[in-house]
Amino acid sequence: MxxxxxxxxxxxxxxxxxxPVLAELRAELDRIDDAIHDLLQRRAEVVEKVASQGxxxxxxxxxxxxxxxxxxxLARHDSKLPKRLLVxxxxxxxxxxTSMQGSYVVAVCETEAGSPxxxxxxxxxxxxxxxxxxxxxxxxxxxxxxxxxxxxxxxxPADGEQTGWWTALLHRDEPRIHVIARLxxxxxxxEGAPRVQALVVAAVAPDASGRDRSLIGLELTGESSRARLxxxxxxxxxxxxxxxxxxDPAATTVLVEVEGLVAEDDPRLxxxxxxxxxxVVLGAYAVPVEGES
Numbered sequence: 001m002x003x004x005x006x007x008x009x010x011x012x013x014x015x016x017x018x019x020p021v022l023a024e025l026r027a028e029l030d031r032i033d034d035a036i037h038d039l040l041q042r043r044a045e046v047v048e049k050v051a052s053q054g055x056x057x058x059x060x061x062x063x064x065x066x067x068x069x070x071x072x073x074l075a076r077h078d079s080k081l082p083k084r085l086l087v088x089x090x091x092x093x094x095x096x097x098t099s100m101q102g103s104y105v106v107a108v109c110e111t112e113a114g115s116p117x118x119x120x121x122x123x124x125x126x127x128x129x130x131x132x133x134x135x136x137x138x139x140x141x142x143x144x145x146x147x148x149x150x151x152x153x154x155x156x157p158a159d160g161e162q163t164g165w166w167t168a169l170l171h172r173d174e175p176r177i178h179v180i181a182r183l184x185x186x187x188x189x190x191e192g193a194p195r196v197q198a199l200v201v202a203a204v205a206p207d208a209s210g211r212d213r214s215l216i217g218l219e220l221t222g223e224s225s226r227a228r229l230x231x232x233x234x235x236x237x238x239x240x241x242x243x244x245x246x247x248d249p250a251a252t253t254v255l256v257e258v259e260g261l262v263a264e265d266d267p268r269l270x271x272x273x274x275x276x277x278x279x280v281v282l283g284a285y286a287v288p289v290e291g292e293s
Contacts, residue, residue, distance in 0.1 A: 040093075047097040060101035061150055063181040063200070064207035066094050067286030070185070071210070074289060087186045087289070095126025098150075105130045107140040107149035109165075116196040120183045121153040123194060137165035144177060144203055151202040153183065157244050157255055164246040167253050169282045170217045175203040179215050179283025187290050201283070206261065209286035213241065214262040216269070218276040220252040229254060229275055236271035238262070255282070 051060060073086055098104055108121045110133040121131055132149060134140040143149035157166050169177055181200035189195050199215075206212070216238070220229065226243060233240050233256060244255040254276070261284050262269070269279040 043093075044097060044100065047100060051101040054101075059150060059202060059204040060098050061180070061202055061204060062207050064209035064212065064286055066090075067185065067209040067289075071289060084186060084190065091124060091185075092126050095129050099126075099129065103148075103150070105132060105143075105149045107132050107134060107143040107152040109134055109137045109140045109152065109154045111135060111155065116194040117153055117155065117198055120194040120196050120198055124153075124181075124183050124185060124200075125151075137163065138168070141165065141168065141177060141201060144201060145173070145175060147175075147203070151180065151200050153198050153200055156197040156199060159244050161246070164244075164253065164255075166215070166217060166255050166282060167246065169201070170219075170253065170278065170280050172280065176205075177201050177203055178205050179285060180204065180206045182285035182288060185286070185288045187288055199285070206284040208261050211287045212261040212284045213287055214258050214260060214284040215282040216256045216258060216262065216279055217282045218254050218256070218272065218279045220254060220276055224252070224275045229256075232272055232275045233258070236268045238268050238272075 054060065070087055070090055073090065074083055077083055077086060095104070106121055106125050106129055108118050108131050110118055115133075118131060118133055122129075125131075132143065134143070137152075137154045140149070140152035140154060144152045154165055157164060166179075169179070178201060179199050180202045183196075183198040183200065184194065226245060230240055230243065238256070238258045240256045240258060242257040246253045246255075262281050264281050266281075269281075272279050
C-alpha cells in the first residue's frame with residue numbers, strides 16, 4: 001500500500017482555465033483592428049477621389065459636413081463606448097484626411113502666454129496639425145488671407161471689447177473671409193478640457209450642417225438703439241440670439257447671431273434698411289453637440 005506521503009501530486013496545469021477563451025478574444029480584437037484599418041484605408045481612398053472633384057485651389061475644409069457626420073454617428077451610437085471618444089476619434093480623422101489634400105496649418109490668436117485658444121485649436125483640429133500662434137486677430141487673419149493657413153481660431157466677440165476683429169469682415173475683401181465654425185464643438189466639457197469659446201474663420205463660405213447659426217454684421221444709421229434694432233430684426237423674421245455693439249466716433253457696428261444658415265441674398269436682410277446699412281453675412285457655424293462629459 002502506498003502512503004499518502006509518497007503519492008504523486010496531480011499534474012500542474014500549464015495555463016489557467018480561462019487562457020483559451022482569452023486567447024480567442026484577443027484574436028477577435030486583432031481581426032476587428034485589421035477590419036478597422038482596412039476601412040480607414042478605404043475611406044482615405046474615397047477622400048482622395050472627392051478631393052479630385054473639388055478643383056485646384058479649393059480650400060479643403062468643410063466644418064458643416066464634419067459636424068453632420070459626427071451628429072449622425074452619435075445618433076446611431078448604441079454602446080458603452082463613451083460618445084466623447086467618437087467625437088475625438090473623428091476629429092483626428094478629419095484632420096488627417098484634410099491634410100492629405102494640401103497644406104494644413106492653423107493660425108491661432110493667442111493674446112497672452114498660456115492662452116487656452118491653442119489648446120482648443122489642438123483639440124478640434126488634431127494633435128499633430130501644425131499651429132502658428134499670433135498675438136493679434138489681425139495677424140492670424142492675415143495668414144488666412146495669404147493662404148499660409150487654412151483657417152484661424154479667434155477669440156469670441158463680446159460687448160465692450162477694444163478690438164472688434166469681426167468688423168474687418170464687413171469690408172468683403174478678397175479673398176473673402178467667413179466665420180465657418182465655433183469651438184468647442186463638444187459639451188459639456190470634461191475636467192481639464194479647454195473651456196474657452198472661439199470662432200474659426202477661413203477663406204471659404206460656411207457649409208450647411210443641418211443645424212446652424214449665422215452671424216450678420218451691419219452698421220446702425222442715425223440714432224438707432226439696440227432696442228430698435230432688436231425690434232427690426234424680429235420684424236424681419238431674424239430674431240437675434242445675441243447682439244454685440246461696438247461704438248466709435250465714426251459708426252456703430254453690430255454683430256448679430258441668428259438661427260439658421262442665412263444666405264447673402266436672403267430677402268430678410270433688405271428689410272433692415274430702415275435701421276441699418278450694409279447688412280453683411282459674416283458666416284455661420286454648426287451648433288455644438290451636447291453629450292456625456
